[in-house]
Amino acid sequence: MATAEETLQVVVRKRRLQGNDVVVLDLAAAHAAQQLPRFEAGAHIDVHLAGGLVRQYSLCGDPAAPDHYRLGVLRDPQSRGGSQAVFDGLHEGSLLQVSRPRNHFPLDAQARHTILVGGGIGITPMIAMAYALHAAGRSFELHYRARGRDACAFTEELACSPFAERVQYHFSDAGGRLDIAAQVAANGLAGTHLYVCGPVGFMEGVLEAARQAGLPPVQLHREYFNADVDTSGGSFDVVAAASGRAVRVAEGQSIVSALASIGIKIEVSCEEGVCGTCVCTVLEGDCDHRDVYLTDEEKADNDQIMACCSRAKSSSLVLDL
Secondary structure, three states, X not given: OOOOOOEEEEEEEEEEEEOOXXXXXXXXXXXXXXXXXXXXXXXXXXXXXXXXXXXXXXXXXXXXXXXXXXXXEEOOOOOOOHHHHHHHHOOOOOEEEEEOOEOOOOOOOOOOEEXXXXXXXXXXXXXXXXXXXXXXXXXXXXXXXXOOHHHOOOHHHHHHXXXXXXXXXXXXXXXXXXXXXXXXXXXXXXXXXXXXXXXXXXXXXXXXXXXXXXXXXXXXXXXXXXXXXXXXXXXXXXXXXXXXXXXXXXXXXXXXXXXXXXXXXXXXXXXXXXXXXXXXXXXXXXXXXXXXXXXXXXXXXXXXXXXXXXXXXXXXXXXXX
């Protein structure tokens, strides 16, 4: 049975609304004697919210300012309750539990030049990356794509930042156009890495443009903050190797749900195949990967599965549980 990881108690030190429905929160250690663990650019934390919800949010502050964690959260009417819980439940002085920072979206230390692209609220991890790259004296540019300046958060911070001259804005209502091919051509292919975060369709467009411009997959990096979950498909069996117990996973049912029905609990968080919390080791069987967390190479290895959304191509899977 999976065990919950250690959490940190923090307090909302500052809360302000920016743009259209973005709340920016500064989280500090709840006790003055404690220090928050340092984080690297690209890292996120799990935020434990009311009703047992756990959601992941990128850390968008300066990694060199370890006294607080900064989050930017968009109120999303299509969300499954996480953003609404942040807006309704977190105020200055609120206490909450968060995970230690985890980084599945790190900067490449060998990059000669870095192109950062944030679409909407996907700008959040890019801000921390820009601070880190500037502090290290490395070559980079930051592109902020959105519908309009009035709808955006962080514009004042970026305008006052030490890297303000490296920020380019692309606002639809002002005719702004983001030409990825031109940016790649201007910097050359050798050693140029591109990072993108934002809505799925936006990221796919940016990545395809970069591929067409010649950037190889190893130099392209993306981070999803949500994804469509598809659990359709035929039923199959899952065997928990440690106990020898087995359960049938029905069509439309997740592996997590099926295992929970026989008392085997797997820790979950996003439930969309994004965060990696529910990863399980596969001992036998052929996986049908539905997540956006594992790389293509990791999926081809067939030794891990995201139990919240992925399924089996074979009649059964044996998991190291």
